[in-house]
Amino acid sequence: MSDVANVVITGAAGQIAYSLIFNVCKGDMFGPEQKVKLFLLDIPQMVESLKGVLMEIQDGAYPLVTDVVCTADIKEAFTGANYVILVGAMPRKDGMERADLLKANASIFKVQGKAINDYANKNVKVLVVGNPANTNCLIAMHYAPDIAKENFTCLTRLDHNRAKSQIALKAGVNVKDVHNVIIWGNHSSTQYPDYRCGYINLPGGKQPIGNVISDEKWLQGEFISTVQKRGAAVIAARKFSSAASAAKAITDHMRDWVLGTPEGEYVSMGVPSDGSYGIESGIIFSYPVKCQNGKYTIIQGLSIDNFSKDKIEITRKELVEEKEAAFKFVGD
Numbered sequence: 022m023s024d025v026a027n028v029v030i031t032g033a034a035g036q037i038a039y040s041l042i043f044n045v046c047k048g049d050m051f052g053p054e055q056k057v058k059l060f061l062l063d064i065p066q067m068v069e070s071l072k073g074v075l076m077e078i079q080d081g082a083y084p085l086v087t088d089v090v091c092t093a094d095i096k097e098a099f100t101g102a103n104y105v106i107l108v109g110a111m112p113r114k115d116g117m118e119r120a121d122l123l124k125a126n127a128s129i130f131k132v133q134g135k136a137i138n139d140y141a142n143k144n145v146k147v148l149v150v151g152n153p154a155n156t157n158c159l160i161a162m163h164y165a166p167d168i169a170k171e172n173f174t175c176l177t178r179l180d181h182n183r184a185k186s187q188i189a190l191k192a193g194v195n196v197k198d199v200h201n202v203i204i205w206g207n208h209s210s211t212q213y214p215d216y217r218c219g220y221i222n223l224p225g226g227k228q229p230i231g232n233v234i235s236d237e238k239w240l241q242g243e244f245i246s247t248v249q250k251r252g253a254a255v256i257a258a259r260k261f262s263s264a265a266s267a268a269k270a271i272t273d274h275m276r277d278w279v280l281g282t283p284e285g286e287y288v289s290m291g292v293p294s295d296g297s298y299g300i301e302s303g304i305i306f307s308y309p310v311k312c313q314n315g316k317y318t319i320i321q322g323l324s325i326d327n328f329s330k331d332k333i334e335i336t337r338k339e340l341v342e343e344k345e346a347a348f349k350f351v352g353d
């Protein structure tokens with residue numbers, strides 16, 4: 022990494038970005054020594070609003086920030102990028118069918134994938150957040166054939182963090198003591214939050230989650246549905262979608278990818294499937310991974326019981342359907 026990392030954030034005038042940008046400025050994402058040049062991209066109508074964000078970055082007096090570029094020009098934003106965080110997307114509007122949403126976003130992520138291919142650093146790391154995140158990531162990756170596929174990921178860390186917190190609340194422990202929960206599949210309500218490989222650090226040593234929480238009905242029912250539907254629950258209560266927690270999850274995802282995960286720790290990332298756990302290649306699937314030296318590795322050899330197989334199949338099937346629908350709109 023050069024002295025200064027070029028970091029692109031799209032949807033930079035939106036509500037997630039309003040937390041995320043300041044996490045980056047503070048050094049929470051790339052560490053306390055890494056200087057950053059920020060490229061904040063939004064649509065032309067929002068560039069005026071970006072100027073307000075720029076003033077707040079200046080007023081925050083962050084020593085790690087060397088420069089900030091606010092733009093609606095995709096070439097200006099992506100040129101020389103080391104890290105690209107694609108947050109901006111077309112939101113679902115009233116009366117919009119799922120197919121309309123896929124179509125609108127497929128065109129956005131096609132253009133952005135091409136721009137990453139043409140202008141970004143060849144080692145760029147890309148995280149897609151805008152929904153439908155897995156399929157948007159697939160589209161962007163498809164249109165960036167000169168960039169290694171493993172450099173494209175999508176965000177399921179918010180779901181992962183939600184799962185950890187639900188387990189911590191139920192077990193009455195601090196969330197830092199909950200480890201190795203897994204989110205499998207799509208960042209949607211078909212995702213499968215899986216506690217079976219997880220453990221909790223207790224004063225007497227580590228214990229499987231299933232030994233600490235004896236309520237199996239909860240683990241196989243309410244736990245899963247609470248995590249699956251958490252986004253909708255936040256909207257119902259707050260009238261806006263998750264923002265600060267999404268920014269925290271994006272920061273966790275990028276930090277772990279770049280700086281590495283602790284020994285023995287799994288985190289969940291949406292990554293190009295490679296046949297692991299019977300998921301065909303050609304979709305972006307959330308797996309348990311560990312990260313070292315800027316690369317992730319899918320954790321292999323976990324046992325998958327029949328209950329889990331069924332859950333994983335539901336989310337796999339949805340991703341294949343989304344892929345087919347999205348590629349109808351963008352061609353090959």
Ligand code: NAX
Binds near residue numbers: 252
């Ligand atoms: P906002 O509507 O507050 O902000 C989105 C911003 O993106 C707007 O400023 C808009 O002008 C901009 N934008 C739209 N099209 C663009 C384009 N082509 N290029 C650049 N900018 C563009 O949404 P926010 O709450 O910030 O959420 C952003 C996205 O994250 C949404 O798609 C949302 O569904 C998704 N989420 C994904 C999550 C995940 O875990 N993968 C969790 C949180 C969030 O729901």
